[in-house]
Amino acid sequence: MAAMSITTTENDIEKGVSVSLPKSFTDPFAPREGRTLVWTDVNMVLKGHGGLPDRTILDHVWGEVPPQQTVAILGPSGAGKTSLLNVLAGRSSTHGRIHVTADVRWNNYAVEPTDMNIRHSIAFVAQEDSLQVTATPREAILFSAKLRLPRSTTNAELHQLTYRMLEELGLTNCADTIVGSELVKGISGGERKRTSVGVELVTRPAVLFLDEPTSGLDSFSAVQLCQVLKKVAAAGASVLFTIHQPASEIFNSFDGVILMNQGRVMYQGSVSNVPAYFGQRGYPIPVNHNPADWIINVAQSATVAELQTAGFFPNDERKLGDSLELDDKLTGLGLVADRKTDKPVGVATQTQLLVLRELVNLKRNAPVLRARLGLALFMGLLGGIIFLNVGEKARDNFLVVQSQFGAIVMVLIMSMVSTAMPTLVAFPQERPVFLREYSTNHYSVVSYFMSRLAIETLITAVQIFVLCVLTYYLIGMQGGFGIFYTAIFALAMSGTALGVAVGCSTVDPKMAIELLPVMIVPQILFAGIFVQIDLIPKFLRWARYLFALTYALRVLVINEFEDCASDELSQPNPLDYCSLVLENTDSDPDETWWNWLVLVSLFGFFRLLAMRILQVKATRYY
Numbered sequence: 001m002a003a004m005s006i007t008t009t010e011n012d013i014e015k016g017v018s019v020s021l022p023k024s025f026t027d028p029f030a031p032r033e034g035r036t037l038v039w040t041d042v043n044m045v046l047k048g049h050g051g052l053p054d055r056t057i058l059d060h061v062w063g064e065v066p067p068q069q070t071v072a073i074l075g076p077s078g079a080g081k082t083s084l085l086n087v088l089a090g091r092s093s094t095h096g097r098i099h100v101t102a103d104v105r106w107n108n109y110a111v112e113p114t115d116m117n118i119r120h121s122i123a124f125v126a127q128e129d130s131l132q133v134t135a136t137p138r139e140a141i142l143f144s145a146k147l148r149l150p151r152s153t154t155n156a157e158l159h160q161l162t163y164r165m166l167e168e169l170g171l172t173n174c175a176d177t178i179v180g181s182e183l184v185k186g187i188s189g190g191e192r193k194r195t196s197v198g199v200e201l202v203t204r205p206a207v208l209f210l211d212e213p214t215s216g217l218d219s220f221s222a223v224q225l226c227q228v229l230k231k232v233a234a235a236g237a238s239v240l241f242t243i244h245q246p247a248s249e250i251f252n253s254f255d256g257v258i259l260m261n262q263g264r265v266m267y268q269g270s271v272s273n274v275p276a277y278f279g280q281r282g283y284p285i286p287v288n289h290n291p292a293d294w295i296i297n298v299a300q301s302a303t304v305a306e307l308q309t310a311g312f313f314p315n316d317e318r319k320l321g322d323s324l325e326l327d328d329k330l331t332g333l334g335l336v337a338d339r340k341t342d343k344p345v346g347v348a349t350q351t352q353l354l355v356l357r358e359l360v361n362l363k364r365n366a367p368v369l370r371a372r373l374g375l376a377l378f379m380g381l382l383g384g385i386i387f388l389n390v391g392e393k394a395r396d397n398f399l400v401v402q403s404q405f406g407a408i409v410m411v412l413i414m415s416m417v418s419t420a421m422p423t424l425v426a427f428p429q430e431r432p433v434f435l436r437e438y439s440t441n442h443y444s445v446v447s448y449f450m451s452r453l454a455i456e457t458l459i460t461a462v463q464i465f466v467l468c469v470l471t472y473y474l475i476g477m478q479g480g481f482g483i484f485y486t487a488i489f490a491l492a493m494s495g496t497a498l499g500v501a502v503g504c505s506t507v508d509p510k511m512a513i514e515l516l517p518v519m520i521v522p523q524i525l526f527a528g529i530f531v532q533i534d535l536i537p538k539f540l541r542w543a544r545y546l547f548a549l550t551y552a553l554r555v556l557v558i559n560e561f562e563d564c565a566s567d568e569l570s571q572p573n574p575l576d577y578c579s580l581v582l583e584n585t586d587s588d589p590d591e592t593w594w595n596w597l598v599l600v601s602l603f604g605f606f607r608l609l610a611m612r613i614l615q616v617k618a619t620r621y622y
């Protein structure tokens with residue numbers, strides 16, 4: 001392959017200069033095999049409830065996008081544009097109160113758009129940009145290329161493709177500025193939108209859907225973006241997008257237009273035919289008027305009955321015939337021919353790339369990391385100073401032993417709260433990026449989970465180490481430090497696993513935070529900390545076996561008090577306070593291994609549960 005003979009430096013490759021590679025591999029607009037998208041009888045009904053009637057959102061919608069064409073879906077707000085695009089892209093299906101039926105075909109093969117193989121063959125740019133805040137446009141596009149292009153694609157090809165994509169989208173000047181968010185200033189809204197488009201175009205798709213790609217762009221950027229879409233279509237792709245009031249110059253550059261009105265197709269055909277079609281029906285486009293504005297204005301100002309009488313809302317007269325059975329060759333992105341059979345990267349590489357991205361994210365998000373470590377430092381110092389040298393005191397006094405027990409409980413609770421909280425909000429915050437990347441086949445749920453686990457393990461290990469070193473030595477604990485640290489680390493990891501499971505079940509970070517007490521308080525109540533376990537009503541006592549805190553507490557109590565307890569734990573002497581602590585927390589030194597086993601199992605259980613929740617939620621998308 002020509003890429004082997006590269007003699008340029010790594011820096012040159014990254015900048016994409018002076019690298020002689022076969023153009024088809026590195027050209028974002030390389031020719032591809034298109035698909036003729038045809039749909040008919042697309043219906044979406046919102047079932048009524050609480051006395052409300054059913055509502056038709058899409059009513060026998062039909063249309064088509066031939067290869068090499070750009071087709072715009074226009075219409076007043078609420079006309080059903082996004083709903084149609086979502087049905088065709090497999091992002092909306094029958095669920096809850098929404099009922100969807102559709103006959104969708106690619107080259108006359110019947111396709112089920114929600115099928116993951118079909119969804120993965122569609123490049124979709126959503127209305128809201130969901131890019132990693134700390135990544136730069138170059139990194140975002142390169143990340144997408146690395147994960148989605150065939151594994152035989154060389155590093156040089158990936159970099160040059162990225163470079164050319166940045167150039168085509170006019171992103172060269174901001175290529176190395178972070179994307180940013182409302183809180184952290186980064187690239188502009190228009191640049192963000194173009195980056196989102198670049199992330200999708202990098203796969204050289206044969207089918208491209210975009211939901212309002214020009215929203216929020218100035219007129220120059222909008223024209224520039226539409227020119228890019230025209231180039232993608234010219235390469236062979238079928239390009240379908242919704243758009244709000246395009247300027248005449250942009251409108252006239254499209255090949256086809258679908259005008260939606262109240263869930264129905266008011267016009268469907270070429271842009272060049274629009275003036276004649278509206279003129280013949282008594283609504284000629286005034287001279288020097290933007291045709292897009294005019295047709296939307298007609299749709300808004302006239303009633304459906306008037307428009308119907310005038311001859312709008314054409315029925316689907318096409319004779320589509322029976323559809324063919326779906327052929328495997330139809331799915332897959334429109335990649336360069338000899339790379340089509342080549343698989344994308346595997347789970348290990350996906351995980352590695354995700355971990356590397358997360359490490360960069362941590363580096364650029366240093367204040368967040370510093371805050372977590374600072375919190376551990378503060379809590380460790382506070383707890384350690386309040387319980388200063390308490391662990392070294394003689395255990396012949398009930399109040400001393402109670403304080404020593406209290407010190408253990410304090411460290412356990414501190415570790416749980418400080419680690420569960422960030423993981424609880426992590427997923428709801430990352431959700432849009434994860435869903436976009438997952439639904440566009442960047443990586444599997446397993447890879448995502450493995451990468452999150454690696455990063456959380458790293459941060460938690462350091463955070464808990466700071467907390468443990470301070471509390472252990474300031475308090476003067478008597479048990480071994482290794483067991484002290486490992487048990488608290490295991491509890492924190494179980495806490496993060498539970499946090500991830502709860503976080504994956506909620507959409508809103510605020511709601512996730514509100515669930516924190518529900519995760520922590522029952523654990524404290526059932527662990528035998530404030531109330532003797534024998535005093536808890538019998539029918540509720542079993543609940544303590546469900547919580548990681550119970551087992552971590554037992555390990556630490558054994559570690560700290562085993563040496564001072566008598567051998568007769570079943571009938572401890574009332575003045576043998578160490579034995580009493582062991583007895584009340586059900587801590588049997590002979591069963592320490594069991595506590596470790598359950599701690600690890602709970603961690604595994606909640607991680608697997610979280611993964612399952614995510615798998616179910618991710619495939620549904622909405």
Ligand SMILES: Nc1ncnc2c1ncn2[C@@H]1O[C@H](COP(=O)(O)OP(=O)(O)OP(=O)(O)O)[C@@H](O)[C@H]1O
Nearest residue numbers: 046057075076077078079080081082083084098242
């Ligand atoms: N899942 C849903 N539940 C309830 N109503 C829905 C749902 N999906 C769509 N709708 C309703 O269907 C109508 C069409 O929505 P859609 O988003 O498709 O319109 P649109 O033409 O894209 O509008 P806009 O240009 O304002 O984005 C709206 O009234 C919307 O409230």
